[in-house]
Amino acid sequence: VSASGDSRPRPVADPVTAPFWEATRRGVLMVQTTRSDGALHWPPRSHAAPEWNEQLEWAEHSGRATLFTYSVVHRSPHAYMQRPYVLAIVELEGGAHMVANIVEANEAELEIGMPLELTWVPLDGGERLPVFRPLTAASCMG
């Protein structure tokens, strides 16, 4: 169990996804992109779905996102989640959708479309899980 009290399942990385998880150790969010249009692709794959006509390359992401949708989960079979928690889909700056949690937020302030910023939850193996929190005025100026 990590310092935060989380013992979330440690991801089983594979050759395609390993660069993503390795970068999380350094606090860097890596997302695949296609060279021609700069489009983001998530989750990591061996090829650029759905067209299959381009190579994917890794790019560092700003960690800025907006809230696409969410649910406050009150009942869950996952013992590693402290309830209630906010399950979300965020839209990363640049377009791709990512499943995530929203942390450091009151339910009342959650609003679809709200700006978010990246933060991390430590995992047992030293990797970190990207999660998001409301973008504050202070972090905007920073």
Added chain:
Amino acid sequence: VTGEVALVGAYESPTRRAGGRHPFEIHAECIRGALEDAGLSIGDVDGFCTAAGEAGEGGAYSDLFDVADYLGIGASWFDSTEVGGASPIQQAAHAAAAIAAGRAEVVVVSYAGCPKSWPIEPLFWDGLTFPAGVGQFEIPYGITLIGSYAMVAQRHMHEFGTTSEQLAHVSVACRENAALNAHARFRDPLTVEDVLASPLIASPLHLLDCCPLTDGGGAVVLTGKQIARDTHKRPVWILGHGDELSGLSLTRIPRLMTTPTKGAAQRAFRMAGVSHDAIDCAQVYDGYTIMVAMSLEDLGFCEKGEGGPLVASGAIAAGGSLPINTDGGGLSSNQPGKRGMFNLIEGVRQIRGEGPGAQVEGCKTALVHGLGGFFSAASVMILGAD
């Protein structure tokens, strides 16, 4: 297939709590019941379909072998398509194609699940439960099936103004039908206020927006028109069918909330050559109330985004313009996991005038709908009277 293949036997076990019975025993009960209904015997059967590898279904990786072994069934044509709740409908469609092609004469499609009393997990992991593959980017966030559909509901509300009150009408309509069905799991009166007052499981979905799990099973028998003429009851014809495959990851939810039901329905209506006005009742997959509102949009019964007002309008209730889930649906009658089987059986019963819940008077054409996974696969079948 259209007009060539019929459903000639249908049986739903009255079981809702199996009390430790093995699901394979319920398969046997259902197959016997469906064959008796058709006036056929086990010796007439040369095709068999089932999927039994999910929790509570008793099988494992080799689920078709497991069930066939227990039942002592051999077959020269068989199918174990596993697409969750859509599986039985899609298997029936495969069987119809096989019969039309002369590959099989009499096919049984069977299903049983006891997730309440026989909740043994199968011996494999999938992407929804294991942090590998796509799961490594979803499971660590505490993803749940209800949470996933809840996020869809939240987005639908944002995009189209759908309300929890509108969605609650789905549960209420199903309960009114279940009240008439002696075997339905829940039959007590239910109001919109009751749904809204029930605990939030994953906002905005309440406990009574979600279908409860039951133990149960069912089977249908399909055959071609030659044999169908000699069966006990008037055949119920398969007029059209369509499927569509998507994926499992939540990141696939499109901005405009279109689901695979849309493509499946377009194919089914095109093949059947009937209009939406001809549909006398629809058995719509109802794992969660939001599923019904969105599926009615994608089935083509209203515009995208109008599912909320449609379900709240009274149209879906018995006596409305489009009665749905006339047996009480998964929300109030029966849902061990692959509800598609009961939607199919209820479609047959409605056309025969044998509905155990709310029977639609003079029902000639019925639509049945299955969904599997997380809007991952959809199957739509249109049935017609003899």
